Amino acid sequence: MSQSLSRALQILxxxxxxxxxxxxxxxxxxxxxxxxxxxxxxxxxxxxxRRDDRQRYHLGSRLFALGTIALAQHAxxxxxxxxxxxxxxxxxxxxxxxxxxENGAAIYLAKVESTHAVRMYSRVGLPAALHATAxxxxxxxxxxxxxxxxxxxxxxxxxxxxxxIADAAAYREVLARTxxxxxxxxxxxxxxxxxxxxxPVRDEAGRVIAAVSVSVPDxxxxxxxxxxxxxxxLAATGAISADWAGRSS
Amino acid sequence: MSQSLSRALQILxxxxxxxxxxxxxxxxxxxxxxxxxxxxxxxxxxxxxRRDDRQRYHLGSRLFALGTIALAQHAxxxxxxxxxxxxxxxxxxxxxxxxxxENGAAIYLAKVESTHAVRMYSRVGLPAALHATAxxxxxxxxxxxxxxxxxxxxxxxxxxxxxxIADAAAYREVLARTxxxxxxxxxxxxxxxxxxxxxPVRDEAGRVIAAVSVSVPDxxxxxxxxxxxxxxxLAATGAISADWAGRSS
DNA sequence: ATCACCGTTGCACATTATGCAACACAGGAA
DNA sequence: TTCCTGTGTTGCATAATGTGCAACGGTGAT
Numbered sequence: 001m002s003q004s005l006s007r008a009l010q011i012l013x014x015x016x017x018x019x020x021x022x023x024x025x026x027x028x029x030x031x032x033x034x035x036x037x038x039x040x041x042x043x044x045x046x047x048x049x050r051r052d053d054r055q056r057y058h059l060g061s062r063l064f065a066l067g068t069i070a071l072a073q074h075a076x077x078x079x080x081x082x083x084x085x086x087x088x089x090x091x092x093x094x095x096x097x098x099x100x101x102e103n104g105a106a107i108y109l110a111k112v113e114s115t116h117a118v119r120m121y122s123r124v125g126l127p128a129a130l131h132a133t134a135x136x137x138x139x140x141x142x143x144x145x146x147x148x149x150x151x152x153x154x155x156x157x158x159x160x161x162x163x164x165i166a167d168a169a170a171y172r173e174v175l176a177r178t179x180x181x182x183x184x185x186x187x188x189x190x191x192x193x194x195x196x197x198x199x200p201v202r203d204e205a206g207r208v209i210a211a212v213s214v215s216v217p218d219x220x221x222x223x224x225x226x227x228x229x230x231x232x233x234l235a236a237t238g239a240i241s242a243d244w245a246g247r248s249s
Numbered sequence: 250m251s252q253s254l255s256r257a258l259q260i261l262x263x264x265x266x267x268x269x270x271x272x273x274x275x276x277x278x279x280x281x282x283x284x285x286x287x288x289x290x291x292x293x294x295x296x297x298x299r300r301d302d303r304q305r306y307h308l309g310s311r312l313f314a315l316g317t318i319a320l321a322q323h324a325x326x327x328x329x330x331x332x333x334x335x336x337x338x339x340x341x342x343x344x345x346x347x348x349x350x351e352n353g354a355a356i357y358l359a360k361v362e363s364t365h366a367v368r369m370y371s372r373v374g375l376p377a378a379l380h381a382t383a384x385x386x387x388x389x390x391x392x393x394x395x396x397x398x399x400x401x402x403x404x405x406x407x408x409x410x411x412x413x414i415a416d417a418a419a420y421r422e423v424l425a426r427t428x429x430x431x432x433x434x435x436x437x438x439x440x441x442x443x444x445x446x447x448x449p450v451r452d453e454a455g456r457v458i459a460a461v462s463v464s465v466p467d468x469x470x471x472x473x474x475x476x477x478x479x480x481x482x483l484a485a486t487g488a489i490s491a492d493w494a495g496r497s498s
Numbered sequence: 499a500t501c502a503c504c505g506t507t508g509c510a511c512a513t514t515a516t517g518c519a520a521c522a523c524a525g526g527a528a
Numbered sequence: 529t530t531c532c533t534g535t536g537t538t539g540c541a542t543a544a545t546g547t548g549c550a551a552c553g554g555t556g557a558t
Contacts, residue, residue, distance in 0.1 A: 002291045002546065004253045006516065009295045013311075016318045022536065032517045037536070042251045046258045047376070050351050055536070059319035061356040062262075065374030067316020069265045070308035102299045107310040125314030127296075252514065253546065270507065281548045286505070304505070 008039045012059065015049060019056040041057065046156040071124070074100060076128040076201065076210050077110050079247060080240045087092025087236040088112040091229050095119055095215045098201075099128060101143070104154055106136040106211065118217045120194050129190065131171055132160050134198030135211040137184035138165065142200050148175075164189045183230055185223075186213075193218040195226040199237040204245040212237050256280065257288045260310065264298060268305040280411075320373070323349060325450065325459050326359050328496060329489045336463065336485040337361040340478050344368055344464045347450075348377060348384035352393070353403055355385040356459065367466045369443050378439065380420055381409050383447030384460035386433035390424040391449050391457025397424075413438045432479050442467040444475040448486040453494040461486050 004029055007029050014020065014028055026036035038058055043049040047062040069079070080098050088096040092114030099106040105127030113119070122128070130136035130151070152168050165171050178184040185194040198213035215234055216226045256278050263269065263277055275285035289306055292298040296311040320326070329347050337345040342364030344445035348355040354376030362368070371377070379400070389400055401417050414420050427433040435445040447462035463482055465475045 002253055002257070002287055002293070004251055005257045005288060006295075008251070008254045008257070009297060012315060013295065016315045019322075021357045023534090033536080034518085034538090035516055038515080039254060040253045043258070044352060045250070046255075046262065047352055047356075048258060053482070058322055059315055061319065061351050061374050061376070063319040064316040065372070065441055066261060066265045066308055067313040067319070068372065068374055070310065070312040070316070073268075073307055102310050104291060105296075106353075123314070123317065125310050125317055169341070188435060210404055241271075272503090282505080283507090283549085284547055287546080 004039065007035075008043060010056075011036075011039060012042065012063075014049060015059045016055060019052070019058045021056055025057065067125075071109070074109050076240075076244060079243045080201065080210070080212070081110060083236045083243070084110060084112050084212065085242045087212070087232060088114075090232050091214050091216075092220075094220075094229075095122070097122060097135065097213045097215070098210055099139065099213070100210045102127075102137040104130070104151065106112055106130055106133060106139050109210065114215070116217070118219055118222055120191055120215050120217070122215075129158075129160065131155050131165050132156055132186065132190040134184045134186040134196040134213045137174055137178050137186075138198045138200045138211035138213075139208060141178040141184065142202075142211075160190050161188055161192050163187060182236065185227065188218075195221075195223045197226055197230050198235055199230070199231070199233050201237050201244065202241045207243070210240075210241070251286070252305075257292060260285075260288060260292065260306075261297060261312075262307060264308045268301070268307045270305055274306065300443075306429075310331075316374075318360070323358050325349070325493060328492045329450065329459070330359060330462070332463065332485045332489045332492070333359060333361050336461070336481060337363075339481050340463050340465075341469075343469070343478075344371070346371060346384065346462045346464065347459055348388065348462070349459045350388040351376075353379070353400065355379055355382060355388050358459065363464070365466070365469055367468055369464050369466070371464075378407075378409065380404050380406055380414050381435065381439040383433045383435040383445040383462045386423055386427050386435075387447045387449045387460040388457060389460075390427040390433065391451075410437055410441045412436060421476050431486055432483065434476065437467075438473055444470075444472045446475055446479050446482055448479070448482050450486050450493065451490045458493070459489075461489065 009031060011025055022033055022037055026033040028158060029036055040049060047060040049057050050060040051057055052121060084096045084098055088094060095114035096112040097108055098110040099108050107127055108122055108124050111122060111124060128136055130140050140148060143151060152171060157166055165174060183197055183199040188195060194215055194217050196213045196215040198211050200208040201210040203209050214229050259278060260274055271282055271286055275282040278285055289298060293300060296309040299305050299309040333347055335347045336434055339344060344363035345361040346357055347359040348357050357371055357373050357375055360371060360373060377385055379389050389397060392400060401420060405417055414423060432446055432448040437444060443464055443466050445462045445464040447460050449457040450459040450461060452458050463478050
């Protein structure tokens with residue numbers, strides 16, 4: 001692992017929280033300001049960061065240039081989008097998400113915003129906890145056995161709510177049930193008062209390549225009401241899977 | 250400047266052109282594969298790159314997570330968007346762009362696609378050459394004197410077409426004219442058969458903070474026809490500037 | 499089973515990243 | 529205008545990390 005590079009990446013992540021001065025970056029990294037400055041200048045040369053008139057550092061345009069490409073490289077998004085939109089409409093304007101597994105997390109690739117006033121917070125690009133979300137459970141349940149073991153071993157079972165799964169044994173049971181029934185739920189495990197159901201999108205060989213979820217706050221539908229949305233969810237994921245298979249051949 | 254970091258950033262830029270294997274990355278960087286691997290693993294740990302089942306490397310989700318933020322940090326986009334859309338409609342469905350200066354280039358922040366079949370290629374996040382585009386000229390013309398001299402000194406006057414400005418002296422004349430008339434043009438200097446006009450968006454202190462352009466292929470409108478769009482362009486940039494001032498106070 | 503290819507690990511040392519001291523510059527106050 | 533403060537920048541020496549080598553491990557095809 002490269003220490004300099006890690007530091008530079010931390011700078012980028014931190015600038016995602018807001019602009020910074022050289023001194024602030026150096027303090028945050030716990031390095032001398034000269035060290036921070038050289039990293040920042042290197043990042044600036046390739047437009048990963050930019051400086052304003054007052055020498056404040058911001059994220060640069062290269063991030064959105066490459067970000068657009070990175071997102072477009074997830075081709076499943078284009079295939080899924082119309083189905084996600086329809087699913088959102090069919091379920092009464094609930095929030096619908098598409099997510100994929102990446103390096104220890106479920107990453108949101110697409111979303112259809114809820115039309116309701118009360119909603120959950122999410123953003124394309126943000127990771128969701130594998131042990132506390134419906135999409136996370138679906139994605140881990142769909143991993144090959146060896147990879148799944150490695151992933152579970154790396155999970156920090158930190159609690160989001162009093163209902164969050166607390167250990168690997170309980171998680172494995174949930175994964176087994178997810179595989180058996182073909183869908184998963186998050187019953188106020190990630191966020192109090194919000195229930196989700198999720199199901200897998202598969203490629204033509206049956207491998208899980210993404211997950212779709214519907215999220216509903218308690219005030220709109222109780223848990224049983226959210227579970228009642230599973231047939232529509234499964235129809236949508238089935239349709240996406242079929243379209244993906246049709247597209248690949 | 251940090252050599253390791255530069256190498257890592259080159260990896261990201263290259264992955265923007267498509268997936269790569271470890272060997273391909275090492276060959277491209279001209280380093281031993283162990284060196285490339287360590288950089289890739291560091292990038293992977295923070296989700297700047299991801300690996301697929303076949304050990305191919307791709308851009309990671311952190312890029313679109315941070316990219317979204319980076320673009321949103323350009324607050325002028327939100328203010329300008331409705332005006333860009335209207336300008337595009339008023340000019341008969343031409344391509345309209347919003348750009349800002351960043352580290353030696355004009356960076357496209359927003360665009361309204363042309364509704365015509367024949368159009369120019371551009372993408373949000375991509376840099377445009379300062380010497381060959383209307384937005385480039387507007388942005389450089391609006392820089393403070395000292396900064397402008399430094400920027401011009403750094404320009405590589407490479408030709409895009411036979412009409413591209415070829416040296417700093419000619420460029421300075423064009424900048425002077427741009428300042429005087431309040432707009433600039435690209436008369437098939439960036440791309441054969443495409444003419445553009447551009448004008449500045451200013452903040453309440455009169456500083457140029459962005460540029461707007463209208464681009465039209467010859468087959469749709471000849472150069473004089475594009476110039477005839479300048480009044481509408483100026484009305485739009487004036488309105489954006491006013492809205493920006495109103496928002497800042 | 500063997501082979502070829504490609505990713506990974508451990509080690510030593512070559513090279514670069516780092517911090518220090520000094521300097522330069524800009525902005526604000528007197 | 530001058531002075532002071534704060535912050536970014538430069539040059540140098542050396543400490544530390546990045547690098548390449550050799551060997552190994554794993555996978556897929558024959």
